Amino acid sequence: MKTLDAIAALIPTLAGRISAGAGASDVQAVVERLADDAAVAALEEISENVRLLDQLRLIVTGVIAGRSTREAGHGGLAQSRGYPSAVSLVQQVTGVTKTEAARQVRVGEALLDDAPVDDVEAGGLPAEQAASVAWRQVLRDGLRSGAVTSAQFDAIRRGLGDPPEGAEEAWVQAAGQLIEEAGRRTVEELAAAARTVRDLLDPDGAEARFLARYEKRAFRTWFDQDGMRRASIAFDDEGGAYLDTIFTAALRPRRGGPRFVDPTEKTSAAELVADPRTNDQLSYDLLLDLIRTGALADPTAVFGTRQAGLRLVQQIADGAPNRVAVTEDGLHTVPAAVAERRICDTGTIPVTVDACGNPLDVGRESRLFTPKQRIGLAVRDGGCRWNGCDRPASYCEAHHIDEWARDDGRTDIDRGTLLCRFHHMQLHHGRWQITRDGKDDFVLHHPDRERSVLHPRLPLRYAWGDIDPPPKRFHPAA
Structure with a gap:
């Protein structure tokens, strides 16, 4: 087995400084006496040796993986030594985690899996x-x-x-x-x-991957052995990005310090920094506050002076929007359909940029349904207008049936309808469309050209007398 002095001989900065048979404490003493430049040089030299050894290890790992395939059965290299796979063998020999062993096998196979x-x-x-x-x-x-x-x-x-x-x-x-x-x-x-x-x-593939991750969204709770309730959440892309903006807005004074906030926020920011709770505890309490207050939350009570919101950036060239948008924070990509759906609910800020992306002009055009209009939509629709959906109005988003970003659609009750988040997403991602002729019923157009009328909730039709004879419970009192 090589000794530390033999290994040090491969490192010019340490060569000759470490005596034969030196132990770890002796090497530490030598390194502690190095000047700053020499210490950095030694790290660079060691890293280069590690890189070369890592390459050799990856090649060997790839060969071992190639001889330990499932098709090889019990006669495979790893299997014949009592390991179920190459990953298990690498993990045992190298002492790394299973995740790291899997990465080494993956990279080793990648080095050898293609033609020379x-x-x-x-x-x-x-x-x-x-x-x-x-x-x-x-x-x-x-x-x-x-x-x-x-x-x-x-x-x-x-x-x-x-x-x-x-x-x-x-x-x-x-x-x-x-x-x-x-x-x-x-x-x-x-x-x-x-x-x-x-x-x-690959915008087509981007949307497919987005939807695949959306299908994996999940939330579950359980009790551990001490009786404490725990939870696990798997976020879809948009939901995770939105939650990030909420916690970033709430905890930014804690993370960045009061010097990074507006002067008007310094007092509350200082209080947050001095708060004895950990960031994880603050996040937990914030999440519970959001759940308790829900849609009626006072933004200043939860977020301070600035309410959180997910902002997406989408390029529009020659009147045609890019098929992929990115989040302003983190630059996570989402399909254009996500931007289209959020436009219905939040509006846009047009920004004119030059060829290098430098802003030349920033304007704002609000295309939002007002609170009163949303009440009118709730009274008229009663909830998600999609046939068979039972989501109430409080769970819904206002959808512009005219794509205002392209068609100069109007923001009024006649041209809007309520859709729950799931069906709003389904409409944009599935290439569905909703139309309306004047004040007639809304019509849902299936991608295969099939049509169906989107009727309002049945109780509302009863309430407005849209039935003959009216149901018994709506008969005038005797």
Whole structure:
């Protein structure tokens, strides 16, 4: 087994400074005597050796994984040694977590799973397969050259995912750009950037992924062994981003300090900073406040002087909006349908920018239903207008049946209707449409051209006498 002095011989800054047979405490004493520049140099040299060893480990891990496939059965390399998979073997040998072992196997397989670069350059592969291999080869070259670490490699590869047919060249360019950014970005930033680039290049796939995550949304509670109720939440993209804005607005004085808030907020900000509760406890209390007060909450009572809200940014060029929007905070991508649906409820702030994205002009045009109009919608519709839905008016959003962002739709009761969040999302993402001729019934148009009338709630039809004869409970008193 190599001793610390033998390993130190591979590090120029430490070579000759550590005597034979030195222990960890001896090495620590030597390092503590290093000047600042020498300490940094030693870290750089160690990191380079670790990088090279990590590459070698990944290659070996990839080979082991290739010999431990499920198809190999009990005769596989890992299985024959009593491990159910290559991940379990790597975890045991290296002492890392299962998650890290899985990452090492994943990257190791990625290094070996495609045709050699010589085959690509020599034209030994069909054009489509060569294009598919090319962008991964860019990543492999980046890892082997040291431009990206194995963690960065994995973040970019998983973030980009496989390109749709015909977009392989764009993926090559995207991988190259992300590799160039790797030296000044964290792994988390690279992963987020890769996902954003993927969604911008593949808006159809972006919407499919958005809806897939939306289907995974979940909330459950349970009691632990001490009788304490606990909860687990899986957020969809929009819901998670919206909640982030709420807690960011409420806790920003705590996170950034009073110096980052408006002068009028300094007193309340200072009180929040001095509050003995932890951030997690404050978040919990805020969540309970939101649940208790619900839609009738006084914004100043919950958020201070500024109410939280999710702001989306969507590019519009030559009158056509981009098919992907991003959140202002975090730059998380969402399909254009999300922006269209939120426009119905919150309006927009048009911003004119130059070719570099510099704002030239900022205006505001409000397209919101007023509180009185929303009351009128509730009185007329009684809740979600979608056939078969039982959501009450308080659960609903006001939908403009005319897309005002494109068609200069009017914000009035005649051209609006109530939809619950689920059906509002269904309408925009599913390419449905609602129309109305004057004051006739609203008509829902299915994507396959089928039509159905959206009737108001049956009790309301009774109340307004839309039945003959009227139901018994509405007969005039004798």
